[in-house]
Amino acid sequence: DTEVTQTPKHLVMGMTNKKSLKCEQHMGHRAMYWYKQKAKKPPELMFVYSYEKLSINESVPSRFSPECPNSSLLNLHLHALQPEDSALYLCASSQEGLAGAYNEQFFGPGTRLTVL
Amino acid sequence: SQQGEEDPQALSIQEGENATMNCSYKTSINNLQWYRQNSGRGLVHLILIRSNEREKHSGRLRVTLDTSKKSSSLLITASRAADTASYFCATVLNTGGFKTIFGAGTRLFVKA
Numbered sequence: 001d002t003e004v005t006q007t008p009k010h011l012v013m014g015m016t017n018k019k020s021l022k023c024e025q026h027m028g029h030r031a032m033y034w035y036k037q038k039a040k041k042p043p044e045l046m047f048v049y050s051y052e053k054l055s056i057n058e059s060v061p062s063r064f065s066p067e068c069p070n071s072s073l074l075n076l077h078l079h080a081l082q083p084e085d086s087a088l089y090l091c092a093s094s095q096e097g098l099a100g101a102y103n104e105q106f107f108g109p110g111t112r113l114t115v116l
Numbered sequence: 117s118q119q120g121e122e123d124p125q126a127l128s129i130q131e132g133e134n135a136t137m138n139c140s141y142k143t144s145i146n147n148l149q150w151y152r153q154n155s156g157r158g159l160v161h162l163i164l165i166r167s168n169e170r171e172k173h174s175g176r177l178r179v180t181l182d183t184s185k186k187s188s189s190l191l192i193t194a195s196r197a198a199d200t201a202s203y204f205c206a207t208v209l210n211t212g213g214f215k216t217i218f219g220a221g222t223r224l225f226v227k228a
Contacts, residue, residue: 004158033216042204042218043159056215090158104149105216107158 006091006108014116015081021111023074023091032074033105034066035090043090049074050096081115088112122205122219130227135192137222139205140185148181149206150190151218159204162190197228 004025013019023032031050035043048056049068057066063085065077074091092105122139129135139148147166151159163179165172165188172179178191192199205219 040223042221044218045216048215056211058215088156092159104161104164105159106161107151109158110156112156 004091004093004106004108006089006111008111009109010112010114012114012116013078013081015083017081018077018079020078021076021089021091021113023076023108024072025093025106026072027093027095027106028071029093029095029106030071031094031096032068033092033094034074034076035092037088037090037110047076078113081113083115086113086115122203122222124222125220126223126225128225128227129195131195131197133195133226135195135199135224135226137190137203137224139188139190139219141188141205141207141219142186143207143209145183145207146210146214147208148179148188149208150177150179150188151204151206153202153204153221155201162203192224195224195226197226200224200226 007022033048034046036046037043045058046060047066052068052071063080067075088110090110091108094105095103127135145167147164149164150162152162153159163172163174163177165179165181167183170181176193181188188205202221202223204221206216209215
């Protein structure tokens with residue numbers, strides 16, 4: 001299985017809602033990532049988990065809360081979002097390579113989030 | 117600014133022609149990767165080239181890396197309409213954790 005799955009595909013939420021994005025991989029990868037991508041822009045790294053521990057948090061607002069319950073699952077909990085948070089949220093995973101540097105990343109199809 | 121900058125921002129060619137995209141970066145890297153993204157979809161990894169490599173091939177793709185100039189290029193030969201997509205370079209920085217930064221991307225349009 002060389003697939004990263006993400007649910008839901010689309011999500012519309014109000015600014016007072018709480019929702020979660022889910023990501024799953026069964027490739028045995030120990031690094032997992034969340035990216036945010038606005039239209040016609042490159043993906044921007046939000047969080048990196050390595051061996052289920054948060055290793056990078058790119059100064060993301062606390063209304064985004066990541067969670068890695070086990071080596072196959074990655075969640076992104078959303079609360080009190082703003083309309084400018086509307087974007088494509090991408091999950092990815094990779095093996096750790098030599099000296100800890102990450103190899104190629106496998107991406108899920110993304111969740112298209114709209115905040116009203 | 118982003119670590120990886122790409123040019124051109126957009127490229128329109130006829131089917132059968134070659135397409136070349138360039139990427140420049142600012143700091144030393146462990147490896148450089150190229151990804152492809154069809155509209156609104158996830159990214160697909162194309163090629164990874166390590167800092168001690170100068171050239172790599174995969175099918176119709178050829179990637180070069182010049183660490184002295186901090187630049188890389190992606191060449192797609194004999195392009196097809198199905199190659200229409202956005203192409204991103206990505207570099208990995210060691211900032212205490214390994215951080216991937218994507219370039220701005222080149223939007224390629226191949227006309228049939």
